[in-house]
Amino acid sequence: MTYKLILLRHGESEWNAKNLFTGWVDVELNEKGRGEAVRGGELLKEQNLLPDVVHTSLLRRAINTANIALDRADRHWIPVHRSWRLNERHYGKLQGLNKTEIRDQFGEEQFMQWRRSYDVPPPPIDVDNEFSQHNDPRYADIPEDQRPRTECLKDVVARMLPYWESDIKPDLEAGKTVLIAAHGNSLRALVKHLDGISDDDISGLNIPTGIPLYYELDDDFRPVTAGGRYLDPEAAAVSIQAVANQGKK
């Protein structure tokens, strides 16, 4: 028995294009991003990887990517589950700031430590900052003292894994093909877990926008093929490089 899991990072957002740290800010897909979502759905259909259930975050760039891709794959009718635990990493005080400006101001080392180290979070955001989500009603279920004000990838692993165990694994065990439509860093957290990537090595892993990543998992939920398989490997390679280069001039 193997399990079928498809990971899909949202298409390009308005803030990806503007080179801004986004995190929990609920920005919309741009036209390119909507096109990537369409292509993602076509790839699912062409390769006959048709999801039976979708799990998304509470952010519209992931929600709308899932809707567009599933519509294109004629799977717009499947059940959907949403959780803040699949949200992008909370980027703390960096939310809304320009990546190149932060790199210039603080230097490459600090920039990359905030962006890609496993366990160093950016400084926390003030609750009354215009880019804080502290009082957003969609997070009312999270006890106030546990609502993130910043997160490193380690924090994302810790809040994402309980949802993987309680909600996603049971769908896989029931024989469903599961689509997770989420974000660069929440998917990095899951890939780290699935592939057993070390805390150091995960800093070099980037997830492209809008290209489905297919994992066949064995009985122990370990990948049959390490790293899974992008449904369009050439486009994935180009997009991975673009994500890695963000913030560089």
Ligand SMILES: O=C(O)[C@@H](CO)OP(=O)(O)O
């Ligand atoms: O800004 C963000 O929220 C993320 C994803 O777009 O960026 P990065 O790749 O720099 O972690």
